[in-house]
Amino acid sequence: MNHFPEGWGRPRDDVYGAYDGSHLKTVQPGAGFNQHTQSPIVTGTSVIAVKYKDGVVIAADTLASYGSLARFRDVERLKVVGEKTVVGAGGDMSDMQYIFDDVLERLMIKESYSPESHSPLLAPHVYTYLSRLLYARRSRLNPLWNALLVAGHDEHDKPFLASVDLLGTTFDGPALATGFGAHLALPLLRKLVPNEEASQNVTKEQATEAVKAAMKVLFYRDARSIDEYSIAWVTPQGVEQSREKLENQSWKFAERIRGYGTQTN
Amino acid sequence: MSFSSFQAPSNAPAYSFAKEANSGFREHRFNPYTDNGGSILGIAGDDFVVLAGDTRSTSGYNINSRTQKKVFSIGGYKNSLVIATVGFGADARDLVEKMKRAVEDYKFAHNLRDMSVSAAAQQLHTLLYGNRFFPKYAYCVLGGIDSNGKARLYSYDPIGSYSKEGESRAAAGAASSLIVPFLDNQVEFKNQHTREANGEFVEKAVHPLPLDHVVKLVKDAFTSATERHIEVGDGLQLVIVTAQDGLSEQIVPLKQD
Numbered sequence: 001m002n003h004f005p006e007g008w009g010r011p012r013d014d015v016y017g018a019y020d021g022s023h024l025k026t027v028q029p030g031a032g033f034n035q036h037t038q039s040p041i042v043t044g045t046s047v048i049a050v051k052y053k054d055g056v057v058i059a060a061d062t063l064a065s066y067g068s069l070a071r072f073r074d075v076e077r078l079k080v081v082g083e084k085t086v087v088g089a090g091g092d093m094s095d096m097q098y099i100f101d102d103v104l105e106r107l108m109i110k111e112s113y114s115p116e117s118h119s120p121l122l123a124p125h126v127y128t129y130l131s132r133l134l135y136a137r138r139s140r141l142n143p144l145w146n147a148l149l150v151a152g153h154d155e156h157d158k159p160f161l162a163s164v165d166l167l168g169t170t171f172d173g174p175a176l177a178t179g180f181g182a183h184l185a186l187p188l189l190r191k192l193v194p195n196e197e198a199s200q201n202v203t204k205e206q207a208t209e210a211v212k213a214a215m216k217v218l219f220y221r222d223a224r225s226i227d228e229y230s231i232a233w234v235t236p237q238g239v240e241q242s243r244e245k246l247e248n249q250s251w252k253f254a255e256r257i258r259g260y261g262t263q264t265n
Numbered sequence: 266m267s268f269s270s271f272q273a274p275s276n277a278p279a280y281s282f283a284k285e286a287n288s289g290f291r292e293h294r295f296n297p298y299t300d301n302g303g304s305i306l307g308i309a310g311d312d313f314v315v316l317a318g319d320t321r322s323t324s325g326y327n328i329n330s331r332t333q334k335k336v337f338s339i340g341g342y343k344n345s346l347v348i349a350t351v352g353f354g355a356d357a358r359d360l361v362e363k364m365k366r367a368v369e370d371y372k373f374a375h376n377l378r379d380m381s382v383s384a385a386a387q388q389l390h391t392l393l394y395g396n397r398f399f400p401k402y403a404y405c406v407l408g409g410i411d412s413n414g415k416a417r418l419y420s421y422d423p424i425g426s427y428s429k430e431g432e433s434r435a436a437a438g439a440a441s442s443l444i445v446p447f448l449d450n451q452v453e454f455k456n457q458h459t460r461e462a463n464g465e466f467v468e469k470a471v472h473p474l475p476l477d478h479v480v481k482l483v484k485d486a487f488t489s490a491t492e493r494h495i496e497v498g499d500g501l502q503l504v505i506v507t508a509q510d511g512l513s514e515q516i517v518p519l520k521q522d
Contacts, residue, residue: 038295135355138297139399163329167299168355171322171330182327196332 040092040145042066044077045224046181047088047149048214050189051159051174051199052207055235056151058086058161059211061218062243063226064093070226078230080239082108082121085152086232087130090178091166092145099144103133123152123160123234135168143167147178157236159199174199177214180222185214204233216246298402299324301354302496304438305335306486307406308452309418309431311473313507314408316349317483318438319491319519320500331499331521337361338504338512340368341380345410345506348389351438352403352423360401363392382409382417386427393425400424404437414508433473440490440497447489451482476505484517491519498522 042064049058064072072093079087079100087104089096107129111121127150137144143166154160162172174196175189192210193199211231219225227246232239258265302323307316318335321328336349339361348364350357367388371380380388386407393401405421420435421427434452436444449455457469474482483503490497501517 135359138295138355141295141297143295143297167297167353168359169299169301169324169329169353170355170358171333173330173332182324186327 040095042071042093043224044075044090044093044096045222046177046179046185046218047077047090047147048177048181048185048189048211048218049088049149049151049161049175050193050202050207050211051161051196052193052202052204053200054159054204055153055233056086056159056161057204057207057211057231057233058088058149058151059215059229059231060088060090061215061226061229063224063228065224068223070224073226073228076230078232078241079104080232080241081126082111083238084234084236085121085123085126085150086234086239087126088149088151088178090147095144095146099130099133099146099148103130119155122155123150123162124154126150126152127160127162127164131164131168131170134164134166138167149176149178151232151234153234153236159234180224181214181218184217184221188214188217208233212244215244216249219246220249297399298353298356300352300402300439301329301357302439303333303335303351304436304440304444304487304490304494304497305349305351305404305406306434306436306444306448306483307349307408307418307420307432308434308448308474308479308483309408309416310476310479312410312414312416312509313476313479313505314347314410314416314418315476315479315483316347316406316408316504316506317487318349318351318502319487319497320502320516321496321498322354323496326495328499334502336502336504336514337365339365339385341385341409342382342412343379343410343508344511345508346380346382346385347408347504347506347512349406349408349437349504350403353401356401357403357405360389360392360403360405364389367392382407382411382419383429385409386417386419386429386431389419389421390425390427393421393423397424404441406435406437408506410506410508416506416508433471436486438497440494443490443493444486447486448482476507480505487517487519 044064047060060077062074063070064075077089081087081104134144145166147165149163152160161176163176164170174193177186189210215229219227229244231244232241303319303321305318316336320332322330322333335351339346339348348361368380389407400423402423407419409417411417418432419427420432434448454469454471458466459469460466487501498519499521501519504514506512
């Protein structure tokens with residue numbers, strides 16, 4: 001008998017020639033090995049959103065950074081899904097493009113083929129789908145390096161706002177912000193809407209004002225932000241979207257600041 | 266990896282914690298886990314079980330949400346099965362979804378019979394141990410009423426260890442080290458003695474507590490934990506399951522600081 005265990009159960013070399021194990025190797029000759037995303041490359045910064053009486057207002061600036069280089073200055077990071085949902089993405093921009101242009105487009109096409117009586121694609125559906133996708137990807141150790149906010153309505157026309165990140169961590173609230181916004185914008189937004197009940201008494205104007213103020217604070221203090229941003233209002237009637245440029249910035253005080261201590265002029 | 270990050274061996278003392286800095290190479294890899302803070306607690310009485318959890322979800326020093334529930338009803342025998350779970354939020358949520366599904370599937374597979382507490386307890390073990398080498402990083406407490414109308418409570422580690430005998434009390438999560446000693450003393454009367462007529466001290470006899478007393482203990486446990494642990498607060502979700510009245514839930518406000 002063959003005394004080499006590694007040969008057991010294989011065609012005999014003396015009869016069939018040497019065993020060709022090439023197909024067993026995970027790395028095919030000539031092909032590169034699978035590289036999973038280990039860190040993001042081109043990135044987008046915060047997305048912020050607030051619920052109000054009739055809907056949700058969501059905003060994200062238009063910058064895609066390459067490290068500390070402000071490389072792409074006109075990137076839309078809000079995506080309208082169906083008629084009544086907006087998804088905002090921060091984190092890796094190529095993963096965002098995969099989610100926006102591939103995953104969500106496919107989802108919308110599939111939905112449009114289902115019968116008329118079928119209940120329409122709403123924010124909670126899009127959110128569950130995305131949170132499942134992100135959790136499945138992290139569980140395969142090949143994450144989509146994003147933090148997403150999903151804004152829209154549930155089937156009772158109540159405002160819906162929830163968040164999911166690259167680990168599949170999910171949570172919701174009357175005001176949400178990703179990335180730097182979680183540190184800087186969220187405390188400001190929570191002053192307006194400390195809880196769900198408070199958000200039901202907030203008008204569209206109040207919510208918009210708070211979001212615009214928060215976007216300005218983010219531009220002041222986040223080194224990866226830009227002074228142009230997209231903002232969208234989601235109501236049961238549909239989505240209204242606009243592009244804004246920051247106005248009335250406060251820099252006048254700077255001319256009175258001299259030196260770092262004792263210097264006076 | 267660039268040459269600039271390479272460091273030549275130095276004569277500095279080789280402390281174990283300095284190893285990484287001296288090696289010159291630092292691998293940066295994706296970490297699939299995180300901790301979302303919070304705490305849970307369960308107490309079993311004679312014919313009722315109370316499961317509670319705070320409603321805060323954290324990420325580092327940030328508060329993700331002040332209203333994230335940790336206790337879930339999953340159906341089963343007399344709709345009495347309840348799971349509380351804490352740790353990594355995404356894994357915790359996935360576990361609850363899988364358990365809900367398992368309880369539902371059990372019905373279809375067993376002639377519409379509802380899953381018992383002990384069966385659900387074993388199912389949760391199997392589910393957790395099935396992920397032995399990529400664990401679901403979540404601590405679970407499972408409660409329910411058995412076919413004799415008696416309360417059952419089980420507690421698990423992330424890879425599924427649990428006691429089939431069940432527990433009278435269980436706590437897990439960020440503030441478990443603050444809550445467990447309190448429960449040892451107040452539920453199991455540990456280190457409490459009573460004086461007999463002959464002047465001798467004997468251990469205080471353990472007896473099941475009444476529901477209103479248990480609810481008081483749970484509220485006290487969480488207000489104390491809120492004071493001394495930054496990841497606990499915002500709201501207390503209290504779920505009570507009784508043999509007679511089934512399931513009820515209330516949210517008690519906790520400090521938001």
